[in-house]
Amino acid sequence: MPDDTWKIPEIAVAVDLAIFTVRNGTFQIMLVERGIEPYLGMRALPGGFLNNSREAVDAAAIRELAEETGLDTDQLHLEQLRTYGEPNRDPRQRVVTVCYLAFVPGLSAPTAGGDARTADWAAVNNVLEPRTRLAFDHKTIVEDAVERARSKLEYTTLAAAFCGPEFTVTELREVYETVWGEDLDPRNFHRKVTGIEDFLVPTGAQTTRQGGRPAALYRRGPAHLLHPAMLRPPKPKPADRTC
Amino acid sequence: MPDDTWKIPEIAVAVDLAIFTVRNGTFQIMLVERGIEPYLGMRALPGGFLNNSREAVDAAAIRELAEETGLDTDQLHLEQLRTYGEPNRDPRQRVVTVCYLAFVPGLSAPTAGGDARTADWAAVNNVLEPRTRLAFDHKTIVEDAVERARSKLEYTTLAAAFCGPEFTVTELREVYETVWGEDLDPRNFHRKVTGIEDFLVPTGAQTTRQGGRPAALYRRGPAHLLHPAMLRPPKPKPADRTC
DNA sequence: CCAAAAGTGTTGACGTTACACCCATGT
DNA sequence: ACATGGGTGTAACGTCAACACTTTTGG
Numbered sequence: 430m431p432d433d434t435w436k437i438p439e440i441a442v443a444v445d446l447a448i449f450t451v452r453n454g455t456f457q458i459m460l461v462e463r464g465i466e467p468y469l470g471m472r473a474l475p476g477g478f479l480n481n482s483r484e485a486v487d488a489a490a491i492r493e494l495a496e497e498t499g500l501d502t503d504q505l506h507l508e509q510l511r512t513y514g515e516p517n518r519d520p521r522q523r524v525v526t527v528c529y530l531a532f533v534p535g536l537s538a539p540t541a542g543g544d545a546r547t548a549d550w551a552a553v554n555n556v557l558e559p560r561t562r563l564a565f566d567h568k569t570i571v572e573d574a575v576e577r578a579r580s581k582l583e584y585t586t587l588a589a590a591f592c593g594p595e596f597t598v599t600e601l602r603e604v605y606e607t608v609w610g611e612d613l614d615p616r617n618f619h620r621k622v623t624g625i626e627d628f629l630v631p632t633g634a635q636t637t638r639q640g641g642r643p644a645a646l647y648r649r650g651p652a653h654l655l656h657p658a659m660l661r662p663p664k665p666k667p668a669d670r671t672c
Numbered sequence: 673m674p675d676d677t678w679k680i681p682e683i684a685v686a687v688d689l690a691i692f693t694v695r696n697g698t699f700q701i702m703l704v705e706r707g708i709e710p711y712l713g714m715r716a717l718p719g720g721f722l723n724n725s726r727e728a729v730d731a732a733a734i735r736e737l738a739e740e741t742g743l744d745t746d747q748l749h750l751e752q753l754r755t756y757g758e759p760n761r762d763p764r765q766r767v768v769t770v771c772y773l774a775f776v777p778g779l780s781a782p783t784a785g786g787d788a789r790t791a792d793w794a795a796v797n798n799v800l801e802p803r804t805r806l807a808f809d810h811k812t813i814v815e816d817a818v819e820r821a822r823s824k825l826e827y828t829t830l831a832a833a834f835c836g837p838e839f840t841v842t843e844l845r846e847v848y849e850t851v852w853g854e855d856l857d858p859r860n861f862h863r864k865v866t867g868i869e870d871f872l873v874p875t876g877a878q879t880t881r882q883g884g885r886p887a888a889l890y891r892r893g894p895a896h897l898l899h900p901a902m903l904r905p906p907k908p909k910p911a912d913r914t915c
Numbered sequence: 916c917c918a919a920a921a922g923t924g925t926t927g928a929c930g931t932t933a934c935a936c937c938c939a940t941g942t
Numbered sequence: 943a944c945a946t947g948g949g950t951g952t953a954a955c956g957t958c959a960a961c962a963c964t965t966t967t968g969g
Contacts, residue, residue, distance in 0.1 A: 438725035439682035442757070442768050482681040482766050486757025512755040512770045514685070514729025523725050525685050525768075527755045599920080617959065619922060641920025642966040657957075842948080860932065862949065884947025885939040900930070 443526040444490045445476030445567070447510065447574035448497060450550065451591040452535040456608050457550040458571060459497060460563070467520050468564035474571070475548060476526065490529040497548055498533055506532040506590045510574055518566045528570050530577055532590040554610075582608055584658040586628050589649045595632055597644035598622060611662050621659070627652035686769040687733045688719030688810070690753060690817035691740060693793065694834040694850050695778040700793040701814060702740060703806070710763050711807035717814070718791060719769065733772040740791055741776055749775040749833045753817055761809045771813050773820055775833040797853075825851055827901040829871050832892045838875055840887035841865060854905050864902070870895035 448459040460472040475497045479489050487509075495502050510528040518524065555561060556571055563571065582588045588604045589596070602618045605611075623629060629647040637643045691702040703715040718740045722732050730752075738745050750772055757768040798804060799814055806814065825831045831847045832839070845861045848854075866872060870893040878886040 437684045437721045440685045440722070440725065441680045442683045442685070478680045479683070480681075482683065483759045485759050486755060486768060509754055511752055512729060514770065516726045516728050525729060525770075527757065527768075597921090614959070614961090615920085616922070616961080621958085623922095637920095637967065639920065640968070641918080642922080642968095644921060660958090662959095840948090857933075858947085859934080859949070864931085866949095880940065880947095882947065883941070884945080885949080887948060903931090 438523075441478055441522060441524045442486065443476055443478045443524050444486060444493055445474040445526050445528045445570065446490065446493055446497065446531055447474060447528065447571060447578075448494065448531045448533060449553070449574075449578055449591075450533050450535050451604050451607050452550065454603065454607055456553040456610075458553050458556060458574075459548055460551045460556070461548045463564055471562065471564045472551070473564035474528075474567045476528075478524075486527050490527070494529075494531050498531075500533060506530075506587055510570070510577055513566055513570060515566065528574070530574050530581075532578070532587055534593050535591055536593050579608055579661070582659065583661060584655050586649070586652050586655055589628075592649075595634070595646045595648055597636060597639070597646060598629075599639060599644060601629075601647075605659070609661055613662070625652065625655060626650075628655070681766075684721055684765060684767045685729065686719055686721045686767050687729060687736055688717040688769050688771045688813065689733065689736055689740065689774055690717060690771065690814060690821075691737065691774040691776060692796070692817075692821055692834075693776050693778050694847050695793065697846065697850055699796040699851050699853075701796050701799060701817075702791055703794045703799070704791045706807055714805065714807045715794070715810075716807035717771075717810045719771075721767075729770050733770070737772075737774050741774075743776060749773075749830055753813070753820055756809055756813060758809065771817070773817050773824075775821070775830055777836050778834055779836050822851055822904070825902065826904060827898050829892070829895050829898055832871075835892075838877070838889045838891055840879060840882070840889060841872075842882060842887060844872075844890075848902070852904055856905070868895065868898060869893075871898070 446459070450457050450459075459475055461475045463469055463471055463473050476493055477489070479486070480492070484492075490507060490509075491502050494500075494505065494507055498505070508530050510530045512525060512527045514525040516523060518526075553571075553575055556563070556568075557575065562568065582605060588601060588608070591604045591608075592600055598619050599615065601622060602613055602615060605618075606613055627650040630650045632646045632648055634646045635643040636646055689702070693700050693702075702718055704718045706712055706714055706716050719736055720732070722729070723735070727735075733750060733752075734745050737743075737748065737750055741748070751774075753771040753773045755768060755770045759766060761767065761769075796814075796818055799806070799811075800818065805811065825848060831844060831851070834847045834851075835843055841862045842858065844865065845856055845858060848861075849856055872890040873893045875889045875891055877889045879889055880886045
């Protein structure tokens with residue numbers, strides 16, 4: 430720590446949220462359209478500055494999440510992703526932003542913004558396209574957030590956070606397939622996921638909403654970590670080893 | 673983003689470093705003794721405020737790492753851990769700190785502080801003791817950092833970052849055993865680690881520094897991720913399932 | 916009866932564990 | 943010769959991918 434004689438630079442601290450959902454068989458992220466300069470009219474991650482100099486950074490993220498989704502934040506998954514602190518990432522002034530990752534169920538209101546900004550879901554695959562541009566460094570942030578979200582499904586039970594309170598094994602599998610963009614074997618997936626202790630709690634009820642034989646309904650169990658992990662099927666990339 | 677009429681709170685941004693090494697069969701972390709209030713005389717993580725309002729947060733972390741270790745930071749592993757932003761974590765003023773994790777080889781200078789503060793290595797196991805107190809919320813940060821470091825060894829090749837430029841399989845195994853506090857089977861470890869492509873590159877040379885049959889020397893290979901992962905042996909905890 | 920989706924059984928490939936065993940050096 | 947640590951072989955076990963097969967509904 431520097432001694433007290435020298436001046437500490439004071440900096441604006443923001444939080445930004447990468448809020449993901451799975452709806453209509455698509456992996457989606459919430460984006461807002463900017464109503465002010467800079468980047469007027471361009472899409473950006475929802476977020477904002479700390480409300481006042483007493484607000485905790487985590488608390489600001491929870492507040493923003495509640496504002497954007499209108500949901501009970503106790504029920505949602507929210508974790509810190511990373512802090513972005515390049516000096517010129519905001520042209521107005523120096524801003525350091527602490528980014529968070531949130532998972533919300535697919536049945537959430539289509540555009541639930543609590544304030545005046547137009548917030549809407551966007552398909553992650555479209556946002557990741559090279560031609561898509563977002564405000565500030567938010568494109569980079571989205572790339573990081575997507576990779577984090579995808580790998581989180583491998584070793585945690587968070588896939589269930591995209592489902593409603595009760596769901597079938599097939600609905601859970603479709604979450605994995607949608608987020609990863611990979612098909613999984615329904616039989617092996619069923620066996621694996623029902624075999625993990627404390628992951629899925631059977632409700633006893635059944636549903637036939639998918640046609641065919643009725644499927645058992647489950648609720649989220651108390652487990653948070655997946656053991657053993659659910660591995661992404663390795664993409665057959667010829668002549669490119671990422672080992 | 674709030675509209676421009678309302679005042680954005682400006683906050684001091686710091687970086688703190690959890691610099692780990694493995695020396696003398698002990699997992700160690702660098703701590704400094706504070707020379708000023710608050711927490712005068714108490715130990716804390718090395719770190720400091722941004723040098724000026726133009727310095728990137730990552731750049732500040734690299735600068736601090738160089739100051740503390742005196743080593744070439746290009747050769748060291750440095751990654752962001754988490755940002756801590758509770759409002760009263762520093763009694764003087766509002767400080768948000770971005771924390772980083774660094775791994776340095778065990779042969780580094782015993783106390784390499786570039787500036788006047790007394791920096792020294794401390795055994796992680798001692799620091800984690802319930803009675804050990806650190807300045808600010810640094811005890812919590814160390815707990816998070818240790819857990820991150822331990823799990824990083826599972827699925828990355830970073831264990832080799834604790835070794836010198838050339839090392840034996842046994843030295844690498846001792847890194848794992850030291851960081852995890854678990855014994856590993858030398859025979860299986862050897863087979864596994866030498867079988868992973870691009871992890872270890874044989875130099876052709878041998879050493880006899882451990883006594884007994886000479887051991888082959890290796891250099892770090894280009895691989896960064898471990899596939900399949902190196903799993904921590906499950907601790908036999910009776911009546912406590914963390915699944 | 917047929918289509919469709921749910922769920923079970925089986926098999927071979929592969930990775931891990933535990934441990935017997937051999938190899939190469941210093942004293 | 944013998945102690946010490948380096949390194950290989952091997953069998954039992956568990957997990958996983960692939961896929962045949964049975965079950966239960968709607969039309």
